[in-house]
Amino acid sequence: MNFRNSLLEIIFNSFKWARNNTIEILEQAEQNNILSFTPKNSKFTFQSIAFQFQCIVTTTDTYLSKINKKQ
DSSP states (O other): OSSSSSSHHHHHHHHHHHHHHHHHHHHHHHTTTTTTTTOSSSSSSOOOOOHHHHHHHHHHHHHHHHHHHHH
């Protein structure tokens, strides 16, 4: 992609790196059958690993939807 704004290019590349790592972690979690794992902690309530990935996907989808509407 060609960016007119170098800061936007840096942000895009950082997001791409994070997205690729997220997909890799998801694949590893699925292969190791730990998507339903929920960390236990006396101070905090945590959701399962699968729920965390659902939040990432929902957030990304929302951003893409808003960006596409502005174009």
